[in-house]
Amino acid sequence: MKSDTLKIILAEPRGFCAGVDRAIEIVERALAKFGRPVYVRHEIVHNRHVVNALRNKGAIFVEELSEVPEDFPVVFSAHGVPKSVISEATNRRMIQIDATCPLVKKVHVDAARHKNNGKVVVLIGHSGHPEIIGTLGQLAEGDIILVENKEQAETIQIPGTTELSFITQTTLSVDDTKEIISVLQTRFPQIEGPRQEDICYATTNRQAAVKALANHCDALVVIGAPNSSNSRRLAEVGSAKTGMRAILIQEASELEQSWLDGVKTLGVTAGASAPEILVQELINWLSLRYTVDIETVRTATEEINFSLPTLLKT
Secondary structure (H helix, E strand, C coil): CCCCEEEEEEEECCCCCHHHHHHHHHHHHHHHHHCCCEEEECCCCCCHHHHHHHHHHCEEEECCHHHCCCCCCEEECCCCCCHHHHHHHHHCCCCEEECCCHHHHHHHHHHHHHHHCCCEEEEECCCCCHHHHHHHCCCCCCCEEEECCHHHHHHCCCCCCCCEEEEECCCCCHHHHHHHHHHHHHHCCCCECCCCCCCCHHHHHHHHHHHHHCCCCCEEEEECCCCCHHHHHHHHHHHHHCCCEEEEECCHHHCCHHHHCCCCEEEEEECCCCCHHHHHHHHHHHHCCCEEEEEEEECCCCCCCCCCCHHHCC
16 A cells, blocks of 8 residues: 655656766767777776676776786776876777766866966865875876865965966865865955856756755755766755755665655755666656655756767767
8 A cells, every 4th residue: 555645756857968978979879889898997987787888788897907808909997097097008909998077078178278377277176086195197197186075275385486276176066165165265356267167057057856855845855876976866866955954865675665654745856977767767667666756856957968979979
């Protein structure tokens, strides 16, 4: 027997962004062009359902180029890679297919531009994330200073004559990043920022959509992987910034019905690397247990597309 009525409000936009769509299509086109297998360095995007689907089609995921045999193409993930990885692949004369999100590439270009202009680069982001590893690897060691939070921004020591600039990871909390930037600009008034904001449109839009749910929902479910930065930020925005109870799950089966006790209206969203099928599976799971009433709150319309690498256009 079903429990009480549950109102579900779907956030829009949610799920795949243009960079994720592009990265997945790159792997699929590489498989069509070169045949099985195609090697992918690191998870193409942070979602096990996406990775498993591509693995079933013939993709092999590795962490290092040393795991890729000779004469096989290799795809670099949407998160980007250090220049040393490009050099290694070039030295081995590997067929390289770069699925780095163009918005991440823009951050790499900014880092090089700031360095060429004689500035030390401050990178705002989370240590150990593949995007950060890739961005740090665009310049020589020591040319980029990593700042992870407001506290570090308040304490980093920079020689008084040093010219500074900053760039950011593309998948950060918009609000937290603004706080960090404000601290840096107060301490170092001449610090130069990006010509355009580094946090990507999809991250910004999905966080804004979650905030729009706050006045309508008792709780929020975010579908996404635990190693997905943008998905984790959505859950944080839902709880820390709006006061909603929020949970991050990879799929419907991870949700305990007891977590929904007392919830009358549930917000649902998905990180930028989570496929829509997982949202629909959650709705089906809820429909088996509740009489559901579904509506959508849209805060933006996304019509962005990124072109494919030239190698895969024919």
